[in-house]
Amino acid sequence: xxxxxxxxxxxxxxxxxxxxxxxxxxxxxxxxxxxxxxxxxxxxxxxxxxxxxxxxxxxxxxxxxxxxxxxxxxxxxxxxxxxxxxxxxxxxxxxxxxxxxxxxxxxxxxxxxxxxxxxxxxxxxxxxxxxxxxxxxxxxxxxxxxxxxxxxxxxxxxxxxxxxxxxxxxxxxxxxxxxxxxxxxxxxxxxxxxxxxxxxxxxxxxxxxxxxxxxxxxxxxxxxxxxxxxxxxxxxxxxxxxxxxxxxxxxxxxxxxxxxxxxxxxxxxxxxxxxxxxxxxxxxxxxxxxxxxxxxxxxxxxxxxxxxxxxxxxxxxxxxxxxxxxxxxxxxxxxxxxxxxxxxxxxxxxxxxxxxxxxxxxxxxxxxxxxxx
Numbered sequence: 001x002x003x004x005x006x007x008x009x010x011x012x013x014x015x016x017x018x019x020x021x022x023x024x025x026x027x028x029x030x031x032x033x034x035x036x037x038x039x040x041x042x043x044x045x046x047x048x049x050x051x052x053x054x055x056x057x058x059x060x061x062x063x064x065x066x067x068x069x070x071x072x073x074x075x076x077x078x079x080x081x082x083x084x085x086x087x088x089x090x091x092x093x094x095x096x097x098x099x100x101x102x103x104x105x106x107x108x109x110x111x112x113x114x115x116x117x118x119x120x121x122x123x124x125x126x127x128x129x130x131x132x133x134x135x136x137x138x139x140x141x142x143x144x145x146x147x148x149x150x151x152x153x154x155x156x157x158x159x160x161x162x163x164x165x166x167x168x169x170x171x172x173x174x175x176x177x178x179x180x181x182x183x184x185x186x187x188x189x190x191x192x193x194x195x196x197x198x199x200x201x202x203x204x205x206x207x208x209x210x211x212x213x214x215x216x217x218x219x220x221x222x223x224x225x226x227x228x229x230x231x232x233x234x235x236x237x238x239x240x241x242x243x244x245x246x247x248x249x250x251x252x253x254x255x256x257x258x259x260x261x262x263x264x265x266x267x268x269x270x271x272x273x274x275x276x277x278x279x280x281x282x283x284x285x286x287x288x289x290x291x292x293x294x295x296x297x298x299x300x301x302x303x304x305x306x307x308x309x310x311x312x313x314x315x316x317x318x319x320x321x322x323x324x325x326x327x328x329x330x331x332x333x334x335x336x337x338x339x340x341x342x343x344x345x346x347x348x349x350x351x352x353x354x355x356x357x358x359x360x361x362x363x364x365x366x367x368x369x370x371x372x373x
Contacts, residue, residue, distance in 0.1 A: 035365075036178040036225060038114075039093055039101045042152045042214070043121035045348060046183045046229075046294075047089050050080035050103035052123040055145055062123060064328025069319060073338060073351045078328075082123060084318070084338050085351030088292075089119065089180060091358035092227075092365070096178075104155055115163060117177070120155050122147035126191065127184040127207045133191040149184055149214055160221065167222075174222035178365075181218075182229040183294060184211055185269050190234065193244055197261055201268065208272045215280055219287060227365065228277055229292035230270035235262035236302050236315060239346035242322035256302050257315055270295055290364055297357045298349075301342050308356065310340055317343040318350060 041047055056062045064070075070078040073085030080103065081087055086094075093100050101119040126133060130146040164170035185207045192200045215226060234240050236258040246252070246259065253260055274291055281289050300307075305314040318335040319327030326332060327345035335341060344350045349357075 036096055036098070037116070037173075037176040039089070039096075039098060039117035039119075039178045039180065040156065040174075040223075041089055041101055041117070041119040041121055041180040042149060042156070043180065043182050043184060043229075044125040044187055045082040045121075045123035046186075046232075047087060047119065047121035047180065048080060048082065048103070048123045048125075049087065049089065049101055049119045049121070051105075051119065051121060051147075052080045052082075054080075054103065054105050055122050055147060064326045064332075065123065067328040069334060070328055080123075082348040083344050083351055083354060086354060088229075088354050088358045088361065091355055092178075092180075092362060093117075095358075095362050104159065114159060118156075118159060120152040122152070124187055125149070125152065125184075126187045127210045128188055128203070133188070149210055153214055153217060156218075157221075171222035174218075175224045177223065178225050178227060179218055179223045180227045180229075181211065181214060182292075183231055184229075185231040185273075186234060189231075189265060189269075190240070193240070193262075197265070200265065204265075204269050204272055207269065208276050211273065212276045212280060215289070219284060224287050226287065226289045227292050227361065228273070228289060229294050230273055231266050232294050233258060233263045233266050233298050233302070235259035235264075235266070236298065237347050238315060238317045238343055239322050241315060242346070256299075258302065266295055290361070292361050294357065297360055298342070298353075301353060301356070305342070308342075308352075310342055311337075314342050317341070317346050319345050322346045 041049075045052070052062055053066050065082055066078050066080060068078060069084060071081060071083075071085065073083075074090075075081075075085065081090075090100050099116055101117045102114065104114070104118040104120045125147040127149045129148050129150065160170065164173045185204075188203055188207050189200055192203060211228065215223075215228070218226075235253075236256065240262055241257075241259060244259065244262070251259060251261065253263070270293075277289050277291055281287070301310060302314055305312060317327070318338045318341040320329065320332045327334075338344065338350050339352045341350050342353050
């Protein structure tokens with residue numbers, strides 16, 4: 001048996017039991033040694049730090065993200081991030097004393113330095129090939145390009161020669177890098193929500209298999225440190241609550257108001273993902289795989305909003321209104337205190353919420369890095 005799979009869920013349990021870690025901003029350097037020299041990231045809008053404006057410059061659906069008030073909390077301007085400020089990956093980079101991970105622009109790959117990392121994540125990216133969900137025959141297709149996990153891996157491989165020149169050099173370079181793989185899965189499922197739940201659930205093994213194959217593919221390049229997020233509780237997302245509303249009150253959780261069937265799908269995905277990661281951990285004992293729990297921290301904020309300083313009606317979004325206006329549109333509603341909200345727009349979180357989740361993950365990462373040093 002290999003070493004155990006490190007999970008953020010364990011940290012949540014220990015925290016609830018009163019166990020805490022005081023992890024200062026400089027903790028990554030406290031031993032005089034930085035655990036990671038660079039970050040390479042793959043994913044969708046929960047991780048995209050600016051690829052969206054490059055990949056979809058003419059797409060009206062994504063255009064509001066490139067307008068105020070996106071980015072207003074930290075950057076003072078829109079950056080292509082789907083939030084009012086920083087994302088989880090930004091907090092991780094800052095805590096590790098690394099630059100914010102730059103978006104990967106294929107056109108500039110030879111002119112920019114990505115020696116401290118690159119972000120291949122793109123808003124709306126799926127795990128499986130986009131043709132599975134959009135056949136491309138419609139000229140008005142809202143996804144004009146395939147930015148799936150497989151495509152993002154190809155971008156990484158095209159960048160690789162500029163980062164290291166030999167197999168041994170690449171193994172050493174990527175062995176000291178952190179690879180963030182996700183969040184993946186949510187868009188595959190959301191893009192299928194008009195199908196039956198049986199059909200949607202049948203996608204889960206394919207999605208998990210694609211993630212596992214991607215990890216093994218990266219291991220062949222020398223990657224040894226992985227952070228693999230699970231998926232979100234989609235049944236609590238404002239957009240899903242609006243567009244897939246149910247007539248039967250029994251479809252909703254009586255305490256949270258979330259849609260049960262979509263949250264059960266997320267739990268099923270996360271369970272299968274953790275099982276797959278445990279198998280990979282056993283197969284590759286020299287590799288460290290950390291499972292990043294998105295589901296439970298979000299549910300904790302939904303179930304106990306006052307604990308986090310959130311408004312009581314925690315499932316409402318701060319900016320925009322589902323079915324009426326998108327955040328970033330002219331005249332879109334904007335709440336007075338974004339820091340008191342879980343959801344920034346109809347599917348993405350506020351900087352405050354991302355910060356909380358990042359701290360949970362960082363504790364697990366720091367603990368793992370310490371044990372591995």
